[in-house]
Amino acid sequence: MIPYQMPSLGADMESGFLREWKVKPGDTVKRGDIIAEVETQKGIIDIEVFDDGIIGELLIKVDDKVPVGTLMTHILTKDEAAAGIKPEKLTVQQAATAVSPPPVQRHIKASPLARKIAEEKGIDLASVKGTGPDGAITREDVERTTQKTVPAERSVSENVRMAVAAAMSKSNREIPHYYLDTTVDMTKSLTWMAEANKKLPLQERLLPVVLILKAAALACREVPDLNAWWENGPVKKDHVNIGFVVSLRSGGLMVPSINDADQKSLAQLMVALNDVIPRARAMKLKSSELVQTTLTVTSLGEGAVESVYGVIYPPQVAILGFGGIHEAPWAENGMLDVRKVMTITLAADHRATDGQTGNRFLLAINKNLQQPEKL
């Protein structure tokens, strides 16, 4: 009997709404099956099971909002199901208590008067920004808070905006970024791709972006230091899961991950992109596509500006930016030519790596793009 809990779909997720159960008790599931839809700040996400078995009693009602870690159901083995084992039901409350971290006793610097007023008006001082000496909360700060109207329930797109805002603020606050860039001659890659596309049916034709993704994924193998998370120290990751930034029409971003991108052929990457981009725009992503990303790529595509400097998505330690492919004068062997070129930028966490690592990484990508047949 394996407990199934509300998963964490991002470091900043505290709780989620159960919007739909896709299974009922007694259903047989296998690893990777989607069993429910959960709404978070990042939209509605399909959540998967990680074990084979039979679904037990459903412990959470649709539209309940529960903290991460709350027991949702159990996955039973065949024998357990046959024996009619009913898991002991935990109440939401107990489950929440069991998993929520101990409350942090943070001392809030506030004037005695500010405390008194906050208490009278039922304001949580933790939500008030202090402007007094040493950032202390003063009467004025509390009164400013009371004047604000309670924010209306946010729409999904507003939630996405806020999630991006929170992640980017945290990143810029905590991560000492360093930046490198290089401009790459794309002629070989594009010529090779045009030839390859001649042999492919229209719907399977490649786009430059898959070459770029593959080149980056392979570079992660060569320079594994950047395929990592910062978790109180650099932690290199075994899989290369490339997050691909998708802009939403309503504003905001989704970054679905193409898992094991280094193992996929260009054709498979193309299929994966065609699958994931529309789902990202519809906010219908799977949990495994959101929480395992090891490196993010933002690609502006054709006709875009020349370079983009990213903000790292924590806990990752780097983000690659691919500018628009454009024609430019190109000097080589003492001769001047016009080539299709692309500027690649790297923003990386200086806690985890140094410029030399970033340099090797960008050189590796360039090398890969000059050998498109090996991609």
Next chain:
Amino acid sequence: MTRLTYREALKQGLREALQSSDKVFLLGEDVGRYGGSFAVSKGLLQEFGPDRIMDVPLSESGFTGAGIGAALGGMRPIVEIMTVNFSLLAMDQIVNNAATLLHMSGGQLNVPLVIRMSCGIGRQLAAQHSHSWEPLFAHIPGLKVVSAGTHEDARKMIMAALLDPNPVILFEYTAMMNLEADMEDPLPAVDLSKAKLRKSGKDLSLITYGSGVYKCLHAAGELAKEGMEVEVLDLRSLRPIDTEAIVASVRKTHRALMVDDAWQSVSISSEVSARIMENCFYELDAPVQRLNGLEVPMPYPKHLEDAAIVQPSQIVNKVRQMLG
């Protein structure tokens, strides 16, 4: 309205006191023929005669004791100790006799004595003659201690002190002698037990006394130009301290800055700060702050002396900080 110096206000106060009763007389070093070392009693010898304006030998303990004796005998003496610096020599008389006899006699013997002393800093008199010892006297039960930080109080405090049946120490300020100000005429009597709001404001309370009052008023004027409405509370009575007035002011402004020239440790400022904590902690919107003289023997050179005592610009800066 009449315009007069702080010295002249003191003299008028003394004259009023001497005129009020034959029992009132002034004794002190050089108060008669010399006219007082700061010319406060100049001309009073001619006006009231040697029985009422009495020059005494250089013995603070001796003539203060004589004053206590006269008070016990039914007279209303005003003892002038030339400056606060010499009051240490009279300390035993003040603490062990003047302040204590009512208690020691089981309430039979009160000491209706006024001791005036010129006090404070600002005339390059160096380390032995630049003391701010209000806190020493304010420490002692049995005394009343008042401080004339304005012309009004210089004029009216002597009379009020004389009306008190117990010993009153009256501090006057050397550095302010030539300072001119407009004064109402006639002035109402002062109530020695009450602090006085010299300027009303809503943003912060400057709590001060003595030489700090005009400095604070000056600073408050500067701050008003920047839109900060600062209140100036003149304590006037340093023993007892008018806690009620302090609390009322802090309840209004929620911020307090104490200003005085005395050394900070164990000072009037310390006491006021403690009373604010005890009585209206939950009204505070910022930590109570203090500006005091530096804790060094007073330097002689002018620029170092200035650096050692509170300047109005410091008050302005401190208030700016506190109001963010």
